[in-house]
Amino acid sequence: MGIVSHEAINQFQALIDPVEEPLKRTFQNVHQGNLTETLVRFLKARDGNVAKAHKMLVDCLNWRVQNEIDNILAKPIVPAELYRAVRNSHLIGVSGYSREGLPVFAVGLALSTFDKASVNYYVQSHIQMNEYRDRVLLPSASKKYGRPITTCVKVLDMTGLKLSALSQIKLLTIISTIDDLNYPEKTNTYYIVNAPYIFSACWKVVKPLLQERTRKKVQVLPGSGEDELLKIMDYASLPHFCRKAGSGSSRHAGDGYENCFSFDHPFHQQLYNYIKQQALMREPVGPIKQGSFHVDVPEPALEGTEIAKTLVSEFHKFGNGNGMSDSLHRLRIDDK
Template identity: 30%
Template sequence: MMMMMSSDSMDCSMETEEESFKGNEIEKTKISLMRTLVETQDPSSKEVDDLTFRRFLRARDLDVEKASAMFLKYLKWRRNFVPNGSISPSEVAHEIEQNKMFLQGSDKKGRPIAVVLGARHFQHKGGAEEFKRFIVYTFDKIFARMLPGQEKFVVIGDLEGWGYANSDIRAYLAALSLVQDYYPERLEKLFIVHAPYIFMTAWKIVYPFIDNKTRKKIVFVGNKTLKSTLLDEIDESQLPETYGGKLPLVPIHDC
């Protein structure tokens, strides 16, 4: 099985993203330039905080013009896709019925943990559009759980029992596009666990569409090292019971 290990080293301190930002003068200067450029084209961006601007800047390697274009595209998309400001449960009813997404606990740096059970995902009459709304619904739930100054989250993608009936390439690519185009620098790490061999067929199709920054955040974890790998970054008190921790799985729509 193809194994991908993150090259990102883990800082042992509990410094938040906000605290880390305060001392970076180069980023501050570029954020100021970006803010000026964006506000002239979309005055609503005046309400956006500096950490949000920084995420888009980092996604474009601190290129102000590219980051500004990316952010303006995000603002336009958000207004059109979420005109009421949030996604209601009734708009993602088929997705919620599958009971496949959970949210509880945090890693050792205070980042929220989401768990997705891939074997519970099936295509339905709501199609890819409802799935995309569900991704936005999920992200908004995760962000609401974040501590002040925190920006990123961790996902455990559990593929135990996954089969071809669960394979939904359109949905996978839709989720990937949303993460990369509209939610840059939000995902800290994706642990893929219990991945069956047949999953690699779908993975080979999706992999070329994953940008290099995102690839470094994806970790395939073998069954023998599952608990020890997760415990390196998540305290036992914050780890779901199914992985040897102490927390029950809580459906995201109940959070």
């Protein structure tokens, strides 16, 4: 188990076993019957330190209770047109599964604009996807493959990366902070594809700032990444932007391929219908109320803050001489 010893797991379990309601109830939604794997994830996130991992997990459980995360899959974003707008501006979806049974999350990182709804809706949608992954997709995959499957892989498309992406750093930092503190070690590997020169240059600077366990997870693939990704997944599970015959764009599938970001994609239809059904089970009478699900966001970790600052600095270098310095200056002021 790498840096995690069996002794550390046993010590951690002895500390977490006495936890009382309502923390015990929400912990069941976290581990989904895979207790050891869950303890290992939190231990890895704290480099095997039992005391720090215990604090991290208890903080996570308290965050879940205080923000009613257990109920978030019964809080649909309505009307459907609003959810469609969220999907069109936060490009993420599930394109299929790896040959090992891990869900393949496709992310159009560079072309996501996050400009069609309030921050609360994007945070709500992101957490819902996390919870659906952990409570529905992963248990289903575990049953199908006859072994615990507790992680996923992510393919990040950098098509269209440009300076305007800096305006989304604050929201991306919020999302990554939620993931780091409450859904640690849920991604097995990050595959970066369609990376332009500007990304490659920034990556060289950001990479040393990442923890070693994070650096090892990131693989920057040449071009669309199709050849490398086909070693771990079938063609049918390949995100549309990785297919050489496709458009090469996150926004458009092209040539008849399914756009896994679209609200009309089977994954998003299943997710949205599941959330609506859960809402009707809780409130069978009366229309579903509109309104975002507010979640308290923890302070970003120092590592994440430093990475964001470094990215701004590096993009600033590219902006000089290209008429982009003023927008960068405004971004720096807004972030203070």
